[in-house]
Amino acid sequence: xxFDLALSIDVxxxxxxxxxALLGGLAEPWVRGREGPDTFSAFDVxxxxxxGEETDWIPRARIxxxxxxxxxxxxxxxxxxxxxxxxxxxxxxxDEFERLRGANLTLLRSWRLSEADLDLPGTHPxxxxxxxxxxxxxxxxxxxxxxxxxxxxxxxxxGDQVGPWVPLLPILTDHLVPRSS
Amino acid sequence: xxFDLALSIDVxxxxxxxxxALLGGLAEPWVRGREGPDTFSAFDVxxxxxxGEETDWIPRARIxxxxxxxxxxxxxxxxxxxxxxxxxxxxxxxDEFERLRGANLTLLRSWRLSEADLDLPGTHPxxxxxxxxxxxxxxxxxxxxxxxxxxxxxxxxxGDQVGPWVPLLPILTDHLVPRSS
Numbered sequence: 001x002x003f004d005l006a007l008s009i010d011v012x013x014x015x016x017x018x019x020x021a022l023l024g025g026l027a028e029p030w031v032r033g034r035e036g037p038d039t040f041s042a043f044d045v046x047x048x049x050x051x052g053e054e055t056d057w058i059p060r061a062r063i064x065x066x067x068x069x070x071x072x073x074x075x076x077x078x079x080x081x082x083x084x085x086x087x088x089x090x091x092x093x094x095d096e097f098e099r100l101r102g103a104n105l106t107l108l109r110s111w112r113l114s115e116a117d118l119d120l121p122g123t124h125p126x127x128x129x130x131x132x133x134x135x136x137x138x139x140x141x142x143x144x145x146x147x148x149x150x151x152x153x154x155x156x157x158x159g160d161q162v163g164p165w166v167p168l169l170p171i172l173t174d175h176l177v178p179r180s181s
Numbered sequence: 182x183x184f185d186l187a188l189s190i191d192v193x194x195x196x197x198x199x200x201x202a203l204l205g206g207l208a209e210p211w212v213r214g215r216e217g218p219d220t221f222s223a224f225d226v227x228x229x230x231x232x233g234e235e236t237d238w239i240p241r242a243r244i245x246x247x248x249x250x251x252x253x254x255x256x257x258x259x260x261x262x263x264x265x266x267x268x269x270x271x272x273x274x275x276d277e278f279e280r281l282r283g284a285n286l287t288l289l290r291s292w293r294l295s296e297a298d299l300d301l302p303g304t305h306p307x308x309x310x311x312x313x314x315x316x317x318x319x320x321x322x323x324x325x326x327x328x329x330x331x332x333x334x335x336x337x338x339x340g341d342q343v344g345p346w347v348p349l350l351p352i353l354t355d356h357l358v359p360r361s362s
Binding site: 002017128140158164165167172 | 214
């Protein structure tokens with residue numbers, strides 16, 4: 001598939017509803033279970049996605065669109081959500097994510113980006129030169145990466161319960177080393 | 182987590198709504214894209230889940246609960262959905278899956294399974310002896326496996342668009358060999 005802004009928004013707009021359908025009202029053992037130390041539970045992933053709305057995708061797009069001399073992004077803090085969301089409920093995070101994502105997509109649409117805008121460069125702190133087009137494609141893939149992560153981390157909570165089915169369920173063994181994505 | 186029937190149903194009941202939120206009305210390139218030959222698109226996964234409702238989980242549970250001399254399961258056809266759903270719309274498959282899953286969970290609840298029931302054995306055609314408890318845990322993990330698969334297969338449709346971000350998005354490279362799960 002080629003990059004297409006409308007196709008990207010088609011996915012980005014669905015994520016809050018998909019997470020609400022998957023996680024809203026779900027029992028705590030599914031929501032809070034992790035793969036290992038310094039990895040994300042489903043609750044943590046929603047917090048991480050909120051961090052993305054507030055500090056990653058749109059702020060970086062703004063840096064690119066400002067066309068300054070040094071369009072360098074701020075580093076992203078993968079663990080900002082931990083302190084920010086201590087004591088919060090999952091329901092409130094799901095609502096907050098939906099609100100932030102909705103506002104960010106309204107803003108994104110309002111920019112009416114041209115092909116020339118999408119070619120504009122920014123500088124990522126570790127991977128270097130990127131374009132606005134690549135940033136927006138990454139935002140889309142990043143949503144899907146974390147939906148898959150939530151499903152994987154939840155599946156692993158039941159890893160000992162499936163007995164001899166383990167070899168037929170690769171989601172349980174694909175990532176034996178715990179990770180935060 | 183230990184096996185718990187209510188916790189299993191808590192996940193199983195959410196899958197149809199999660200798939201509708203993720204895929205309902207989504208543009209065709211996302212819905213029909215695959216990872217490679219003989220692998221599943223998002224459309225195919227919904228068909229595969231329908232096959233599970235009709236020919237796998239509940240039929241196998243019935244075989245176990247019948248306590249016959251040889252509680253052997255019928256082999257499962259991973260590609261039954263191909264011919265069955267040719268020409269169908271995704272919307273109609275999502276509705277059908279929701280209806281079948283709802284009816285199957287109503288039936289499952291109506292059985293009021295005891296711990297002794299959950300210990301009953303069946304014989305899987307390739308992995309051998311399993312219990313009803315393991316079958317129901319596997320049904321749950323299987324849903325999550327295929328939600329993760331849908332997200333991964335969709336993400337890969339944009340794999341060439343993220344530019345230098347590829348190393349930071351492991352979902353794009355975790356499974357370089359295409360597969361159908």
